[in-house]
Amino acid sequence: MRTTIIKKTLRVPLSDGTAGDGGATARQLDAALIKAGFKASRELLEHVSTLADAEEYAVTVVCAVKELIGAQAQHNPYFKDFPHNVPDTVAFWLECIDDALAKGIGFRGNLLDLPKYGRVQHTYEEMLKAHDELIPSLKDRITVLSLGGTLEDEVRRLYLELAAGPIPLAEDDRALLSELAVLCLDGAQPAEVPVRENRVILNAARLVAQRPLSGIDTVTDVLRCAAEASGGDVTLNEPTRFRSFRRPERRALLAALNEVASSKFGDVHQNREAWKRLGERLHPHEHPFEHAQDVFAVARGEKVARSFAGQVEMAFADNDTESAIKILSNAPGMLLRQVDRLLRHGAHNVAEHVEAAVPEVSGRVLVSVLEHLANRAEPDTARVFASRGRRVWIADDTRAPLDPDAVQAVTEVVEDELIRRLPDFGELVVDDEVLDVVVPVSGTEEGFGVLSRGSKLSFDGDVLRFFVHWRQHVKRTDYDLSAVLLNENFEFQGHVSWTQLKATGAFYSGDVTDATNGATEFIDLHRDAMDAKYVVPQVNIYSGEGFDDVAESMFGFMSRDLDQMGKPFEPSTVRARSSMRGKGKVALPVMFEREGDTWFGTWLHLYLRGTSWGNKVEENRDLVKLIANAALRRRYFTVARLKNLFERKGSTKDGQSIHIGLAQCEDGSVTTVAELGKLLSD
Incomplete structure (x- = not known):
């Protein structure tokens, strides 16, 4: 839970260990964090320096930030010298065939049969020796870690923040809220829970603990609660296999259903199959709740109710x-x-x-x-x-x-x-970097530096490098990182993938086809050598497990200058890292635009259906062109428009100062993009 708090809030809970001299460890912690692109606040370093168990505490902090940016894995590309010495595609394939023939293995037209293809031929340590050390730059990212309260206080604080949030949570955050709801069942509760799904998650924890349910005002709330308490999908988008409920739980659900069902039968039709399955578990005729019994009668078609x-x-x-x-x-x-x-x-x-x-x-x-x-x-x-x-x-x-x-x-x-609804304010400060960020209306994927769909961010660097990392669960899984290259009119100009290892100014790190211990693929874009205006990365599932089934999967990107050197994955250059969890077979996390000396990235968070096997960039490039064109032409509700509304409202002498930015300051004075929904709540 301490690691979770650090990753979600960038606050480090206080240690409850004994006092001692941890000064040396504090200095080591700061050095380790800087290499990963982080910096410990003064209060955090002072706290570490007073601990007897400072080393164990520091290790937890470093591991948490490495997980946050995806640096916990060994990112070893197929081509050891990447981005240098990437061969021509056909020449590389012929080399793999020659290697197989030399070993007495025949080639039947399938690259996966070749022992040299798709399997990294060097160790991680050998790859490191092929690269010079990263030369630090002022352009490298620095993210500050602050000192929080006790672990118990931070757990409660995060629980209240998630439960009382004004926008629906992403899947990972819903799972976290479900866990926190159990831990925080006693004690202070949020004054208001505006998002219906959050109320249901809290009620599911109360149901299991045999506490009174609250805030249920539709029949669907009861169905959602039963799904959540069964370990199913609270959104009802996926079918739930309802568990057997204890008699007190059945009575509580039926009583809540009876209270709200008298005038709201129309909502039953939308989920009638789920209602029929739930009825088999609740046994409504064993309890004296007539209106609740009518709900199941409507689901079975025995009674008519117009929605x-x-x-x-x-x-x-x-x-x-x-x-x-x-x-x-x-x-x-x-x-x-x-x-x-x-x-x-x-x-x-x-x-x-x-x-x-x-x-x-x-x-x-x-x-x-x-x-x-x-x-x-x-x-x-x-x-x-x-x-x-x-x-x-x-x-x-x-x-x-x-x-x-x-x-x-x-x-x-x-x-x-x-x-x-906007709060009265005396002074408004909006950082330029957030003006093109979309005001969120729903949760985003878990990760670091991840923004809502349509949000645009800019960054410098001679080289833009994006990567995918995945680790299979039970069967061999092959993901393929690719990129569609488009000109200023969104016309197809080429691609980079396992079938095209390099294009003008673009280089692919090599196809890895087995991820038993994790696999990573990279694509490099050299800004001044490129012809393309737009680049749309994609991750294709060629074979194996889906994005929801693998042990882990992530997409991220970094930027650096050519003279910085460094190994393929440098934590301090990571600008963003997003998990990949979706039902489609082709992921489109983000797209990039090249403008002068600046890169612009626009978040997409989309998944195409794809095919069950063998997805390739060549087969979906026309669809990607349409999506990229539509995404950039769309007008979003951004922070710039919100700023305009603030200016129309006008400042007041007694109003609070409001500062909107990407990252929270140590004193908590900045309203981050994720918190903007609170400003629009009545």
Whole structure:
């Protein structure tokens, strides 16, 4: 848990060890952290210097930051001298064939049969000897680690931060909240839990501990709670195998269901199969809860209940927008999500209905509506849909543009509501590096330096190097790092992959096809030698386990100057590291743009369906072109737009100072991007 706290918060919990002289260890810790691109705060170093068990404490800190940036593994590329001496593709293949023939092994057309192909031919130590030491640079990343409170205090603090967060959590954070909810069952609880899934996670912990459930106001909340308590998917996107519940648990779930079910049967249809499976576990007829029994009757089709969404669909089918608005007025959040549809159907006075609804709508929904409307002035290059599981699909945009005056009227209403919610401030400071960062409306993948989809960041360096690392679980797994190269018009200009080891200014580290002990592949982009304007990295599953099935998988990128030398993976040059967890067979984590002396990266967090086996960059390059074009052309709700809303609100003499940046200061004075949702909560 101490390691988790460090990775999630960059705060190091106090040691509860005995006092002693740890001065030497403190100096060693600081030196080790600097090599990894981190720096211990003065308070942290002072704390370490007073500990008798300072060495064990320091090791925990260093291991945590190495895991955070992916430096815990030995990143050993296939080509020992990478990025130097990368051979031509055909020449390399012929070399592998000659090696096999010399060993008396015939070649039948499959590279994987060749003993030299896909298997690293040198040790990690031999690779290190082939590279000079990294020459430190002022451009290298430095991230400060602060001293936190006691481990118990930090656990409680993180629990409250996650539980009370205003946006839905990513999968890893939901799992962490589930663990923390059990640890923090007693003691202070968040005053409000705005995200429904978070409330369910807390209730699942209470259910197991036989504590009263709270905050349940829909039948679906009960279904989610049963799924979470069974170790299943609280979002209900994946089927759950419900466990056998103890009698007190069954009674608690049925009692909660009975309380909210009397007028909300319509929600049952959406998950009727899950309800039928849950009914087999809860035995509702053994308990005197009539309304709860009706829920399962609706699921089995023995009773009829029209869903809320069904009523709305019928109104739109009849082109009766007045009825649709009347129905939607009972669900303000859904009304806001249907604004585009109402405007397309010619509904009157939409802005007035929106004005009545916005006070009851979450900030993340308001932000999403503004971003959506900002992209409806003209048809998109392509409509890119991404599910919460990050699966993507694409369709032509056949929608007619919305009436600009109607869009402007709704936009003004929503913006005025957000301005009303912003806190009073005396001084506003927004770091330039966050202006193009998207205000988050949902959690992002676990990692370091990871930002919301559409966020743009800039960094310098002669060389941009991105990497994938994976470690298989039970069967041989082959991931392939590749990159699509595009010109300024998004036209295909080439690629780099295991079938094309190098292109102009781009170099591939070699194909590794077995990850029993972990495997790493790199691609280097030399800025001044490149012809391409845009580069879209991708990770293809060629064979073996999926991103959700391997023991570990990650994508990251680093930048450095040519004269810095260094080994292929240098922790202090890592700009970002993201885990890869998704259902698709092709991952598109981020895309890059080259502009003068600067690199720009735009986060994508997308997964293409791909094929069950043999995914290659050549087969999805046209799809990638569409996604890249659409991603860069889209107008996002960024910190720059939020800054504009603050300026429209105006400062006050007695208001607090607000500083928005990427990283938290030691004194806690900076509002990080991840915390922006709190500023938009009413």
